[in-house]
Amino acid sequence: xxxxxxxxxxxxxxxxxxxxxxxxxxxxxxxxxxxxxxxxxxxxxxxxxxxxxxxxxxxxxxxxxxxxxxxxxxxxxxxxxxxxxxxxxxxxxxxxxxxxxxxxxxxxxxxxxxxxxxxxxxxxxxxxxxxxxxxxxxxxxxxxxxxxxxxxxxxxxxxxxxxxxxxxxxxxxxxxxxxxxxxxxxxxxxxxxxxxxxxxxxxxxxxxxxxx
Amino acid sequence: xxxxxxxxxxxxxxxxxxxxxxxxxxxxxxxxxxxxxxxxxxxxxxxxxxxxxxxxxxxxxxxxxxxxxxxxxxxxxxxxxxxxxxxxxxxxxxxxxxxxxxxxxxxxxxxxxxxxxxxxxxxxxxxxxxxxxxxxxxxxxxxxxxxxxxxxxxxxxxxxxxxxxxxxxxxxxxxxxxxxxxxxxxxxxxxxxxxxxxxxxxxxxxxxxxxxxxxxxxxxxxxxxxxxxxxxxxxxxxxxxxxxxxxxxxxxxxxxxxxxxxxxxxxxxxxxxxxxxxxxxxxxxxxxxxxxxxxxxxxxxxxxxxxxxxxxxxxxxxxxxxxxxxxxxxxxxxxxxxxx
Numbered sequence: 001x002x003x004x005x006x007x008x009x010x011x012x013x014x015x016x017x018x019x020x021x022x023x024x025x026x027x028x029x030x031x032x033x034x035x036x037x038x039x040x041x042x043x044x045x046x047x048x049x050x051x052x053x054x055x056x057x058x059x060x061x062x063x064x065x066x067x068x069x070x071x072x073x074x075x076x077x078x079x080x081x082x083x084x085x086x087x088x089x090x091x092x093x094x095x096x097x098x099x100x101x102x103x104x105x106x107x108x109x110x111x112x113x114x115x116x117x118x119x120x121x122x123x124x125x126x127x128x129x130x131x132x133x134x135x136x137x138x139x140x141x142x143x144x145x146x147x148x149x150x151x152x153x154x155x156x157x158x159x160x161x162x163x164x165x166x167x168x169x170x171x172x173x174x175x176x177x178x179x180x181x182x183x184x185x186x187x188x189x190x191x192x193x194x195x196x197x198x199x200x201x202x203x204x205x206x207x208x209x210x211x212x
Numbered sequence: 213x214x215x216x217x218x219x220x221x222x223x224x225x226x227x228x229x230x231x232x233x234x235x236x237x238x239x240x241x242x243x244x245x246x247x248x249x250x251x252x253x254x255x256x257x258x259x260x261x262x263x264x265x266x267x268x269x270x271x272x273x274x275x276x277x278x279x280x281x282x283x284x285x286x287x288x289x290x291x292x293x294x295x296x297x298x299x300x301x302x303x304x305x306x307x308x309x310x311x312x313x314x315x316x317x318x319x320x321x322x323x324x325x326x327x328x329x330x331x332x333x334x335x336x337x338x339x340x341x342x343x344x345x346x347x348x349x350x351x352x353x354x355x356x357x358x359x360x361x362x363x364x365x366x367x368x369x370x371x372x373x374x375x376x377x378x379x380x381x382x383x384x385x386x387x388x389x390x391x392x393x394x395x396x397x398x399x400x401x402x403x404x405x406x407x408x409x410x411x412x413x414x415x416x417x418x419x420x421x422x423x424x425x426x427x428x429x430x431x432x433x434x435x436x437x438x439x440x441x442x443x444x445x446x447x448x449x450x451x452x453x454x455x456x457x458x459x460x461x462x463x464x465x466x467x468x469x470x471x472x473x474x475x476x477x478x479x480x481x482x483x484x485x486x487x488x489x490x491x492x493x494x495x496x497x498x499x500x501x502x503x504x505x506x507x508x509x510x511x512x513x514x515x516x517x518x519x520x521x522x523x524x525x526x527x528x529x530x531x532x533x534x535x536x537x538x539x540x541x542x543x544x545x546x547x548x549x550x551x552x
Contacts, residue, residue, distance in 0.1 A: 019463030019526075023423045025353050025455050025504040095348045098473075101420050104352075114351040114358060118506045 009035075026089070026119060027104030033087055036106055037078070043168050044078050050174035051083035053157060059120035061149045062088065062174075063198040064159035065138045065206060066129035072161040075170035076127050077107070089119050090127045091145065117148035127159075130202055136162065136210055138202040143188070143195035150186050150194055158201030160209055175205050225252025227331075228440065229289050231322045232297030233271055234258030235305065236401045237338070240433040241295060242269045248441070255289040257282060257322075258298070259314065260305075263400065276318025286325035294326045295436060296337040299373055302366055302492040304402045312369050319373045323380040336389040336439045337377040338432075341425075341449065342367035342494050343392060346501035355506035356392075356447045364494035374447070389439035391432075392505065394451030395498065397525050398429025399532040405498065406529050407489045409461050415480035415499075416458040418473035422502025423455035426525035431518035438515035448513075449505040452522040458499050465530030 012031055015021065022030050054060070062080075066072040073090035080088045093108035094100045100110075109115050109126070116126055128146070132139030149156050155177035163170030178197050228245050232238040233256025245254050246268045256262075257272040272285040276298050298318040302308035326332050344354040345363035362368045374390050381388035397406045408414065427450060435450050462469040472480045477500070481491045497503070510516060520528075 017463060018466075019456075019460040021460065023455055023457050023460065025423060025425070025506075027352070027420075027423055027502070029420075098418070101422055105420050110352060112349075112351055114355065115353060118351075118353040118355065118508075121506070121508050 025122075026107075026109050026115070027101060028087070028089075028107040029105045032105045033107050037081060040074065040078065044074060045169045046075050046079045046082065046172055047170070048079040048083050048172045048174065050176075051079075053174045053176050054080060054084050054086075055125070055155065056084060057123065059123050059149075059152065059154045060125045060177075061116070061120070061146060061154065061156045062125060062127045062159045063141065063146070063156060063202055064127060064129055064161050065136070065202050066131050066161070067135065068131075071164065071170070072129065073108075073127060075161050075163065075172055076159060079170075079172040079174075080125065080127075086125060088125045088127050090129075091116065092129065111142075111145065113144045113148055116145055117151065120148050120152055120154055130199055136206050138199050138206065141195050141199060143191040146194045146198060147186070147188075147191040150191055156194060156198055158198055158205055160202055160205035162206070162209060171209070173205050173209060175201055226250055226293050226440075227253045227289065227291045228255070228293045228295060229286060229291035229322075229326065230254070230256035230269075230295045230297060231276070231318060232256075232258050232299065232338075233266075233269065234260035234262050234273070235297065236263055236398060237396065237429055237432055237436075238262070238297045239264040239266065240429065241297065241436050242266050244433055244437045245269075245295070245440070248437070250441075253289070255285070255291065257285050276314045276321065279317065279321045282318065282321045283325040286322060287329065290329045290331070291326055292329075292331045293334045293440060294323065294332065294336070295440060296322060296335065296373065296377060297436070298322060299338050299340075299370060301404065302494070303404045303490040308365060308492055312365060315369045315373060319376045323376055327380045327384050332384050332386050334387045334389070334440065334443050335377050335381050336391065336436055336444075337373055338436065339370045339374050339390050339392045339447070340366070341392050341394055341451070341503050341505050342497075343371045343374065344505070346497050346503065352502075353504055353506045354449075356449060356509060364492075364497050366492065366494040387443050387445040389444040390447040391435055391439055392447055392449050393432055393435075394425040394427040394503065394505070394522075396427050396429050396432050397529055399528075401429040404490060404492055404495050406532075408484065408491060408495065409458065409467075409529055410465065411467070411484065411487060411489055413468045413470050414458065414462045415472040415477070415484065416462060416469045417500050418471045421457045421459050422500065423457050424498050424503045424522075425451035425455050425505065426522045427451050427518060428520035428525050428528075431520055435516045435518070438513075442513075442515065448509055448516070449507055450510055450516065450518070451505055451507060452518045452520050452525050453507070454522040455502075455504050456522055456526040457502075461526040461529065464527050467530075
């Protein structure tokens with residue numbers, strides 16, 4: 001997918017009139033994503049640290065803190081795209097009519113291990129959230145969502161996101177990939193341990209950013 | 213999905229029996245099977261004669277609901293391999309009721325009769341992605357480990373064929389390749405979807421519509437023959453790479469998409485039916501919720517990889533002639549019914 005300049009819009013529209021565009025298996029439309037990027041980039045100011053920890057290619061799961069709202073996933077999407085040019089798939093689309101397919105157009109996927117696995121297997125990056133009601137605290141995550149990374153031998157990367165929708169200014173801190181679990185067996189326990197490490201990794205980043 | 217070692221009949225070669233040999237897919241498969249050196253004999257049955265000239269295939273033109281005739285034809289042939297393509301898509305070659313009856317009866321009878329023959333060692337069955345269903349909460353891109361949960365009559369019909377085939381294979385100790393195809397399209401392949409997308413004004417799901425995959429009929433035929441040769445065992449998703457939406461496909465053909473939402477679909481279906489392009493429930497499901505699958509297993513099987521991707525199939529849809537369709541109002545009664 002390429003960065004879209006709003007001046008290219010007439011050309012894009014002409015191309016789309018002939019059905020000459022791409023929708024992937026999960027419903028993401030490259031033009032919609034690029035248009036969203038072109039519209040949102042000026043309003044979402046993101047500072048990114050640790051971008052070298054992001055893989056240039058191949059699948060990975062980014063685990064980030066999140067409060068209510070869509071600010072954090074948008075900030076991560078913008079940050080990753082700025083740093084690597086890659087599209088990231090935030091987990092959280094619903095199956096509701098009209099709403100679900102629209103979210104999918106922007107690259108979101110449903111919170112399902114099967115879906116996460118298929119996206120990772122296709123070499124894409126996935127962003128999952130540790131939702132918490134408390135500010136600067138990492139919440140919880142279902143280990144089922146991280147199990148596909150374990151099965152496929154892909155990195156799990158903790159990410160801390162701080163900032164606010166009001167200011168539109170975000171700081172995204174990307175940590176190093178978590179070490180592989182001690183056990184070589186891909187058991188539910190190994191996935192649970194990985195989820196605990198991911199949570200601890202995110203909390204550590206938040207604590208580093210905001211020491212008590 | 214695993215490949216097993218080759219095993220042939222006591223006389224040395226494979227004796228391949230193809231159900232549904234008269235259709236576009238069946239006759240293409242028969243043509244390819246005829247060309248295999250390891251094949252000793254080819255037989256088949258269908259409700260219509262093959263659409264291609266077959267030189268080595270013994271064809272029996274029988275309605276699959278004629279249990280006695282089907283059983284006799286299969287027992288007489290003594291197959292060591294069965295390719296079960298006698299799966300009838302609603303509104304493709306028959307009405308939904310007749311399609312379901314032919315599929316159910318033909319599957320039970322053909323595989324039951326084949327199981328009684330000595331030396332049956334492999335079954336290849338044509339199934340479809342419809343078996344996964346599109347219930348709320350079901351995976352958008354299911355892989356073969358996802359439990360089938362069909363939500364349409366055609367999906368249930370396919371799943372039943374899979375189950376009968378697998379049960380038969382287990383009883384006789386044969387392998388069973390279950391090929392779950394995306395919607396098959398081809399220049400002479402009767403497909404309700406292809407016909408629908410070629411209407412001048414095409415109702416599509418309101419903003420936005422869901423992606424689906426397509427499979428070229430030639431690729432489907434090649435995959436079936438490769439599964440036969442490799443003696444694959446287990447389910448395998450087969451589709452052209454990538455996805456398209458109905459809206460996009462309609463634009464590719466310079467036709468006009470008409471976004472439809474909720475209850476307006478009932479009216480759209482009725483009008484489409486009047487225009488000669490019925491919308492069976494599995495087609496409506498595809499238009500509203502899409503139908504794609506994970507192809508990770510397929511991607512490592514070079515012999516089965518489709519040559520045409522989904523976008524190429526969608527573009528070609530508008531270049532092909534109108535598919536041959538069953539004559540409306542044709543006598544679809546069985547021989548017994550007609551005699552009675």
